[in-house]
Amino acid sequence: MDKISPCLWFNGNAEEAVNFYVSIFPNSRINEIVLWPMDGTGPNAGTRKGDVLALEFVLAGRLFRAINSRVAFPFTEAISLAVACKDQAEVDLFWNTLVENGGKEVVCGWLKDKFGLSWQIVPQRIYDLLVDPDTAKAARAMTAMLDMVKIDLAAIEKAVRG
Numbered sequence: 001m002d003k004i005s006p007c008l009w010f011n012g013n014a015e016e017a018v019n020f021y022v023s024i025f026p027n028s029r030i031n032e033i034v035l036w037p038m039d040g041t042g043p044n045a046g047t048r049k050g051d052v053l054a055l056e057f058v059l060a061g062r063l064f065r066a067i068n069s070r071v072a073f074p075f076t077e078a079i080s081l082a083v084a085c086k087d088q089a090e091v092d093l094f095w096n097t098l099v100e101n102g103g104k105e106v107v108c109g110w111l112k113d114k115f116g117l118s119w120q121i122v123p124q125r126i127y128d129l130l131v132d133p134d135t136a137k138a139a140r141a142m143t144a145m146l147d148m149v150k151i152d153l154a155a156i157e158k159a160v161r162g
Contacts, residue, residue: 007065009073010115014066015052017115024097025060025083032056043071080110080118087123088153095121095150109151123153129160 010017015033022028034054040047047053047070055066060083085091098121099105102114109122129141137160144159145151 002063005063005065006079007067008075008117009067009069011072012068012070013115014055014068017117018055018057018066020113020115021059022057024094027061028057028059030055030057031063040070044069046070075112075116075118077106077110077118080120082120082122084122084124084127091121091123091151091153094119105149107149108146109148111150122151125153126151126156129156132160 008014008017018030022030032055033052034056036047036049036051036053038049040051047068052068054068057064057066059081083094085094095111098113098119099111100114104112106112106118109120109126111119111121113119126141126145130138132138132141140159140162141156144156148155
């Protein structure tokens with residue numbers, strides 16, 4: 001078990017979200033599902049014994065936890081899951097899968113999935129371009145990227161070349 005792992009809070013749909021996430025990324029699985037031991041009371045009134053309370057899952061090799069509650073705490077852009085993609089095909093695959101069925105494109109490689117969680121879908125190559133010792137090239141890469149919604153690596157490479 002990782003010493004520290006992110007815990008994502010869902011409003012009753014944690015199992016659906018986790019099943020969706022582990023279906024997208026290789027090296028992903030659900031390790032454990034914890035069920036409510038009794039009917040919910042207080043802010044969790046309406047939960048039934050046997051409903052999903054929490055999940056432990058691995059997403060692309062990293063441990064996560066998810067919790068279900070009737071208390072709605074929405075996700076914000078203050079935290080996002082960043083996906084370093086090996087190439088444009090991976091960017092396209094993850095981007096398209098995460099925005100389908102209710103997700104929203106945002107800007108500059110960011111999107112929100114249908115559960116409201118923010119993601120950054122970025123080709124690994126962009127990090128190399130942004131730290132290029134030639135600061136003019138790095139600036140052209142950044143300028144090109146800031147004008148995009150989904151990252152287009154070929155367009156950024158073209159901008160870098162001038």
